[in-house]
Amino acid sequence: MIAQDRLIQITQRFQYLEAAMAAGSDDIAALAKEYSDLRQVVEQIETYTRLVDELAEAEAMLDDPDMAELAAEEVPRLKAALPEAEAALQLSLLPKDAADARPAMLEIRPGTGGDEAALFAGDLLRMYQRYAEAQGWRVEIIEEQATELGGIKEVVAHIKGENVFARLKYESGVHRVQRVPTTESGGRIHTSAATVAVLPEAEDVDIDINPGDIRIDTMRASGAGGQHVNTTDSAVRITHLPTGLVVTSSEKSQHRNREIAMQVLRARLYDLERQRVDSERSADRAAQVGSGDRSERIRTYNFPQGRMTDHRINLTLYKLDQIMQGDLNDIIDALTADAQARMMAEMGT
Numbered sequence: 001m002i003a004q005d006r007l008i009q010i011t012q013r014f015q016y017l018e019a020a021m022a023a024g025s026d027d028i029a030a031l032a033k034e035y036s037d038l039r040q041v042v043e044q045i046e047t048y049t050r051l052v053d054e055l056a057e058a059e060a061m062l063d064d065p066d067m068a069e070l071a072a073e074e075v076p077r078l079k080a081a082l083p084e085a086e087a088a089l090q091l092s093l094l095p096k097d098a099a100d101a102r103p104a105m106l107e108i109r110p111g112t113g114g115d116e117a118a119l120f121a122g123d124l125l126r127m128y129q130r131y132a133e134a135q136g137w138r139v140e141i142i143e144e145q146a147t148e149l150g151g152i153k154e155v156v157a158h159i160k161g162e163n164v165f166a167r168l169k170y171e172s173g174v175h176r177v178q179r180v181p182t183t184e185s186g187g188r189i190h191t192s193a194a195t196v197a198v199l200p201e202a203e204d205v206d207i208d209i210n211p212g213d214i215r216i217d218t219m220r221a222s223g224a225g226g227q228h229v230n231t232t233d234s235a236v237r238i239t240h241l242p243t244g245l246v247v248t249s250s251e252k253s254q255h256r257n258r259e260i261a262m263q264v265l266r267a268r269l270y271d272l273e274r275q276r277v278d279s280e281r282s283a284d285r286a287a288q289v290g291s292g293d294r295s296e297r298i299r300t301y302n303f304p305q306g307r308m309t310d311h312r313i314n315l316t317l318y319k320l321d322q323i324m325q326g327d328l329n330d331i332i333d334a335l336t337a338d339a340q341a342r343m344m345a346e347m348g349t
Contacts, residue, residue: 097165105159138160142264197271247262
């Protein structure tokens with residue numbers, strides 16, 4: 001049962017925000033954001049309380065001879081609708097991840113498996129690019145190092161759009177592939193892996209980087225060839241001395257490279273801070289979906305069987321071709337639902 005006091009407090013806060021905005025408060029931007037966040041919750045509260053009131057009225061009418069027949073029809077309908085409304089309200093009351101609406105940084109690197117791992121890393125990048133395109137998002141490749149066989153040594157991409165981090169945050173971890181490499185003449189199945197990290201974009205107010213904590217080096221861009229190799233020292237490498245984090249960017253403009261590298265560095269530092277806060281908040285964080293543990297094997301892509309298995313929620317889908325083409329909604333929806341169910345259980349709702 002949902003505590004009525006909490007629903008009243010939320011409704012009163014929403015009404016206060018509405019009045020403050022109408023009065024022309026100086027802090028209109030912050031008020032508007034909170035108002036927007038609460039609107040969906042208040043709509044769910046109104047739907048739920050209306051059903052509760054209607055059910056109480058219908059049950060009271062059962063004792064009225066003139067209204068009993070109508071009430072007898074209404075009571076089952078209202079009772080059937082109430083659990084769904086209550087579940088939707090509970091879902092809307094869950095704590096929101098402040099980073100959910102943000103753009104994200106996607107980082108992919110090959111793990112064990114040599115050239116095959118690098119090729120798989122490239123396959124994962126294309127999978128996420130196709131998914132992003134279907135969502136109407138924009139993908140900007142910030143840093144990419146390719147191999148001679150067309151694989152990827154490392155790639156960092158900036159994905160912009162609505163609720164990017166909310167949809168991709170459970171992708172972080174080790175992705176394992178089982179397939180026969182194109183270079184394998186004996187037809188043997190090989191197992192290799194790539195790591196994926198999805199970081200919410202950090203704003204300047206999130207992370208304050210002390211200029212004395214970073215070392216900036218310029219260097220000549222290098223890679224497998226093409227646009228990533230030039231003859232001037234335009235590439236930038238930034239080292240964050242307190243953490244040892246190193247970020248590079250190899251665009252043609254040195255000034256632009258500094259901006260990009262600082263943007264990636266802020267995202268990584270923000271992610272470290274989020275992990276620290278999460279670990280303090282939950283002693284069993286490692287067992288939770290979306291823990292962000294980069295060493296956790298989260299998924300296996302088995303090409304001979306056309307099968308994808310997400311090990312965190314024991315989800316198996318036999319549509320690997322579609323998944324590699326960017327059809328990720330079934331996986332992401334299932335992971336999101338599982339995370340919400342866990343959160344509800346923790347809150348005791």
